Amino acid sequence: MPAQDPSQSSPVPAGAAAGLPPVAPRTLKDRVLGVTRRLGLTGRGGVILGPYAWLVLFFFIPFLIVLKISVAEPAVGIPPFTKLVEWVDGGLDLHIRFSGFQALFDDDLYLLAYLNSLKIAFVSTLCCLVIGYPMAYAIATAPEKRRGPLLMLIILPFWTSFLIRVYAWMSILKDEGLLNNLLMGLGLIHEPLKILYSDLAVYIGITYSYLPFMILPLYATLEKMDHTLLEAAADLGARPWKSFLTITLPLSLPGIVAGSLLVFIPAVGEFVIPSLLGGSDTLMIGRELWNLFFNSRDWPSASAVAIALLAFLVGPIMIFQHFQGRDQDKGAA
Amino acid sequence: MRKSRLPMVLLGVGLAFLYLPIVLLVVYSFNDNRSLTVWTGFSLRWYHELLADSQMLEAAWLSLRIAFATACGAVVLGTLAGLMLARFGAFRGRALFAGMISAPLVMPEVIMGLALLLLFVSAEQLVGWPAGRGVLTIILAHITFTMSFVAVVIQSRLVSMDVSLEEAAMDLGARPAKVFFVITLPIIAPAIVSGWLLAFTLSLDDLVITSFVSGPGSTTLPMIVFSSIRLGLKPEINALATIVVAVVATGIALAGFLEARRARIREREESQAGRV
Numbered sequence: 001m002p003a004q005d006p007s008q009s010s011p012v013p014a015g016a017a018a019g020l021p022p023v024a025p026r027t028l029k030d031r032v033l034g035v036t037r038r039l040g041l042t043g044r045g046g047v048i049l050g051p052y053a054w055l056v057l058f059f060f061i062p063f064l065i066v067l068k069i070s071v072a073e074p075a076v077g078i079p080p081f082t083k084l085v086e087w088v089d090g091g092l093d094l095h096i097r098f099s100g101f102q103a104l105f106d107d108d109l110y111l112l113a114y115l116n117s118l119k120i121a122f123v124s125t126l127c128c129l130v131i132g133y134p135m136a137y138a139i140a141t142a143p144e145k146r147r148g149p150l151l152m153l154i155i156l157p158f159w160t161s162f163l164i165r166v167y168a169w170m171s172i173l174k175d176e177g178l179l180n181n182l183l184m185g186l187g188l189i190h191e192p193l194k195i196l197y198s199d200l201a202v203y204i205g206i207t208y209s210y211l212p213f214m215i216l217p218l219y220a221t222l223e224k225m226d227h228t229l230l231e232a233a234a235d236l237g238a239r240p241w242k243s244f245l246t247i248t249l250p251l252s253l254p255g256i257v258a259g260s261l262l263v264f265i266p267a268v269g270e271f272v273i274p275s276l277l278g279g280s281d282t283l284m285i286g287r288e289l290w291n292l293f294f295n296s297r298d299w300p301s302a303s304a305v306a307i308a309l310l311a312f313l314v315g316p317i318m319i320f321q322h323f324q325g326r327d328q329d330k331g332a333a
Numbered sequence: 334m335r336k337s338r339l340p341m342v343l344l345g346v347g348l349a350f351l352y353l354p355i356v357l358l359v360v361y362s363f364n365d366n367r368s369l370t371v372w373t374g375f376s377l378r379w380y381h382e383l384l385a386d387s388q389m390l391e392a393a394w395l396s397l398r399i400a401f402a403t404a405c406g407a408v409v410l411g412t413l414a415g416l417m418l419a420r421f422g423a424f425r426g427r428a429l430f431a432g433m434i435s436a437p438l439v440m441p442e443v444i445m446g447l448a449l450l451l452l453f454v455s456a457e458q459l460v461g462w463p464a465g466r467g468v469l470t471i472i473l474a475h476i477t478f479t480m481s482f483v484a485v486v487i488q489s490r491l492v493s494m495d496v497s498l499e500e501a502a503m504d505l506g507a508r509p510a511k512v513f514f515v516i517t518l519p520i521i522a523p524a525i526v527s528g529w530l531l532a533f534t535l536s537l538d539d540l541v542i543t544s545f546v547s548g549p550g551s552t553t554l555p556m557i558v559f560s561s562i563r564l565g566l567k568p569e570i571n572a573l574a575t576i577v578v579a580v581v582a583t584g585i586a587l588a589g590f591l592e593a594r595r596a597r598i599r600e601r602e603e604s605q606a607g608r609v
Contacts, residue, residue: 044509048424051414051480055433058477062448065455135347138340150344152585157351159581161538163555164574167562168354171361174566178357211351240337262439269441271541276562286443293447293545303451306444317436324435 063310070303104308113283114312120199120274120284121267124206128214128263129256131207136218136255137248140225151219158212166205166276173201173277201277202284206267214259221255222248254323261320265313285309359578362571379572386569389557396537396554399468403475404533410476411483411528412521416513418484419491437481446545449474453546466548474546475536482535483528490524491517530584 104110139150157165172178173196180192195201225248233243271286278284285305293302365376383389414434417424437445453463453470463469498520502512518525540555547553561567 044421044424047413048417048421051410051417051434051484052426052430054410054477054480055430058449058452058473059433059437060429062452065451066444066448069451131343131347131350134340134343138344141340149589152589153348154351156581156585157355159534159585160355160578161555161558161574163538163540163558163562164358164570164577165354167558167566167570167574168358170562171566172354172357208350208354211347265439266441269443271443272559276559286441289443289447290541299451302447306447309441310444313441317439320439321432321435324431324438 066303066306069300070307104304109283110285110288110305110308113285113288114308116283117268117270117285118312120202120206121264121270124203124210124267125214125260125264127203127207128211129260132211132214132218132259133256136215136222139215139219140222147223151216154212154215154219162209163272165209166273169201169205169208169277170196173204196277197279197282199278199282202274202282205273205277206263206270209273210263210267213262217258217262218252218255221252221258225251258320258323261316261323265316265320268313269309355574355578358571358574362568362575364568367568379568383569383572383576389554389569389573392552392554392557395468395551399471399475399553400533400536402472403479403536404529406472406476407479407483407532407536408525408529411480411532412487412525414480414484415487415491416517419488434481434484437478438485440478442478442539442541443545445478446474446542449477449542450545466546467551470546470548471543471551471553474542475532475539478539478542479532479535482531486524486528486531487521490521494520 135154139147139154142150170177174180175192175194175196177196179195180189183189184192195204229247229251230243233247234240238246269286269289270284271290274282274284274287275290278287286309289302289305289309292298292305361372362379363375363377364372365378366373414430418431418434421427449470450466453466453473457463457465463473494517498516499512502516503509507515538555539553540559543553544556547556558570558573562570
């Protein structure tokens, strides 16, 4: 059915009396709509244009610029980067950039930092999974009325400042901190454990900060699970642990993958936690990138580090988006 | 089937793990001692020192203004993006769009920060805008990464929403824009509010991206906090943390109260409707 004909709403169309077909008076709005429609700009198109243009400009293009600066060729007389060239060192720009990228593979520091970041992120993700799974499971199987408030309790720390939560661990883990005082008070240790400014503190900090990101997707899949399957398994004589391993765990796999990636990917590039809780020997690539950029002022090398980090993470990000997209496609269908 | 108590016990332990550090921060903010570990007596001195720290207060005011502008921008773009993903079916470039909107959810902040800074520097050289780094570039960067979170919130609300109301309105001849403003928007309004608050909080809290795109004279609260705790503990920060926790707790309690009241009203209306 066509939208209301404009001519019907005007009192007496000009041609009506003469028996001619009614001609709609062309208002300014009609004219504007006509022009935009001919340009292919419908209301729908206009809606798409806004967010699309924003993301292309502020998300897509920046990565192209990073890529360009990290592997720039000598022909870079292009205006956008001349200033960056000055940042480097006059005419030696090509050489320095090239070696900056090359350093990633030559200098042990970066390779070690990449590997250590992957290790720390991987172990922390596992810790989040081990701690988060029973929590998500307990909430999903709680009486329906209690699930909302319990979930709120998980999300609540997320609303307080991330920096401040990391800071809280500094006062707990330091040499004369609360944990050491407690352990020494109990007589379990006789001299303080050196936890703050070590890798262990970074594991604790990442696990603590990212735990809600693990629990939420896990809860979403566990909550949707069909509980009659478990009842059927119990009726058939399966023990609770067996039905958990053969039914619940496989069915919650999408949640496990989504939650793990939501922790792992940002943790690889984490900067704040290693620089506040880690020691000077805690190598993480996010920290190296920061140092290259802010301390060495070597933008091309920082870009090269970013590109290499992104190359590591493209796979995990695509998998994450695949899981993310499954919900989106539900909406598109 | 007997339900195991184990998960509930572990949930309790996990919640203790989540909350203990925050509780300790709050308790020690009232401690009359610099060491932060030995309780020597109740005192409000750290609050006095915090309120006397004009640099900190100025940064807090700047951060709040940036967060407000960010949340308003992100809620418009994020709602439109959520709408595109949930309602527009297959449009040209949908896969790229879905990728670009969900990538910032996990993208390490150092990468986003560096990329946005290089964009701003290149744009300034190319077209002279934005001139220098400062509040404007911080807001633009914050909108870019927070709109993804808003889009996720809006989209999941739209997907779970009953579409028959929208369809009925369209069958009766309402144009899409009218359907959106009259039917869809009121229904997703709570999601829009939580999206706004989420963007506000994320912006207020961001350190890494802000550090890359900020300029002289635009030092935000997280930047001040970071540079002061990097050198060691500072009891003033405990007082700041307590204020943040108090504000958040009040807000959540208020939201919970309003939500409970809404649910009660809805229940009553439904029971009345059932009686007819």
